[in-house]
Amino acid sequence: MEETKTQILDGKELSIRIKEEIANEVRQLTQRGLRPPHLAAILVGDDGASQTYVASKEKSSHEVGFTSSVYRLPANTSEADLLEVVNFLNADDETDGYIVQLPLPKQIDESHIIDAIHPDKDVDGFTAVNVGRMVTGQESFLPATPKGIVTLLQRYGIDTVGQHCVVVGRSNIVGTPLANLMSRNAAGANCTVTLCHSKTRSLAELTRQADILVVAIGKPEFVTADMVKPGAVVVDVGIHRVPDSSKKSGYRLIGDVKHSEVDPLCSWVTPVPGGVGPLTIVSLLQNTMQAYRKRIEAMSTN
Numbered sequence: 056m057e058e059t060k061t062q063i064l065d066g067k068e069l070s071i072r073i074k075e076e077i078a079n080e081v082r083q084l085t086q087r088g089l090r091p092p093h094l095a096a097i098l099v100g101d102d103g104a105s106q107t108y109v110a111s112k113e114k115s116s117h118e119v120g121f122t123s124s125v126y127r128l129p130a131n132t133s134e135a136d137l138l139e140v141v142n143f144l145n146a147d148d149e150t151d152g153y154i155v156q157l158p159l160p161k162q163i164d165e166s167h168i169i170d171a172i173h174p175d176k177d178v179d180g181f182t183a184v185n186v187g188r189m190v191t192g193q194e195s196f197l198p199a200t201p202k203g204i205v206t207l208l209q210r211y212g213i214d215t216v217g218q219h220c221v222v223v224g225r226s227n228i229v230g231t232p233l234a235n236l237m238s239r240n241a242a243g244a245n246c247t248v249t250l251c252h253s254k255t256r257s258l259a260e261l262t263r264q265a266d267i268l269v270v271a272i273g274k275p276e277f278v279t280a281d282m283v284k285p286g287a288v289v290v291d292v293g294i295h296r297v298p299d300s301s302k303k304s305g306y307r308l309i310g311d312v313k314h315s316e317v318d319p320l321c322s323w324v325t326p327v328p329g330g331v332g333p334l335t336i337v338s339l340l341q342n343t344m345q346a347y348r349k350r351i352e353a354m355s356t357n
């Protein structure tokens with residue numbers, strides 16, 4: 056078999072560097088007497104993973120000098136009550152951008168909430184307006200995880216032009232927007248893209264053709280060595296908690312890729328944790344900075 060020396064796409068390390076760049080930008084703004092950017096989050100219910108993600112977004116916001124706020128609502132919140140908070144944030148001059156942490160409790164229709172977010176504050180890039188702008192190549196907020204993956208590949212100098220990128224998973228949050236981004240005629244893209252999903256026939260045959268394989272299917276250790284071409288770049292978006300009594304937390308994190316057998320085959324691979332996750336948060340900070348700049352510009356020309 057072909058000898059490949061596996062290299063790590065270290066999202067943790069890269070995220071620290073990009074956060075320093077953002078922090079410098081914030082310092083320059085505040086030195087000019089401007090207020091720092093403000094990112095808000097709405098968290099409904101007590102899902103453990105969602106609480107961890109929101110806490111992490113808040114911590115990163117403070118690391119770069121943003122201010123932040125979290126609106127915590129009980130699990131039995133009605134759609135109407137959640138819409139009131141969304142409408143408040145849409146109108147709030149102190150809030151540059153905000154996210155509604157998903158998933159939402161089942162009495163709330165996610166699409167009704169996303170439709171109500173003002174596109175100019177939609178730093179997750181989830182609204183139909185921002186998705187439409189992205190697909191037509193207009194300026195928009197790019198969804199955080201796909202944007203983070205593009206950043207990771209670009210900053211590590213991975214050549215994407217003309218490469219076959221196979222994306223496994225077609226969620227609105229990751230797979231579908233990523234397939235669009237990777238096929239664009241833009242820096243860090245220009246791939247030939249195949250988007251695979253639960254109805255795809257002969258999945259392993261397709262994934263084995265990938266120069267760049269992105270796995271966002273939400274199934275622990277789904278991708279095994281027989282599904283990967285030697286020398287491929289493998290990006291693992293999955294993150295799952297599995298019980299592990301040897302850990303202080305009582306669990307460890309695994310991805311959608313079976314790293315013990317896939318990693319030795321790869322030219323480059325993202326670890327779990329410390330791969331895509333930290334870049335997702337960085338993208339959210341970058342989007343908030345973009346929203347802030349737009350608002351400041353709009354205010355100075357009004």
Ligand code: GUN
Pocket residue numbers: 154155156157158179199200228
């Ligand atoms: N739940 C899982 N990923 C995300 C994300 O990127 N944004 C929001 N708002 N919720 C999520």
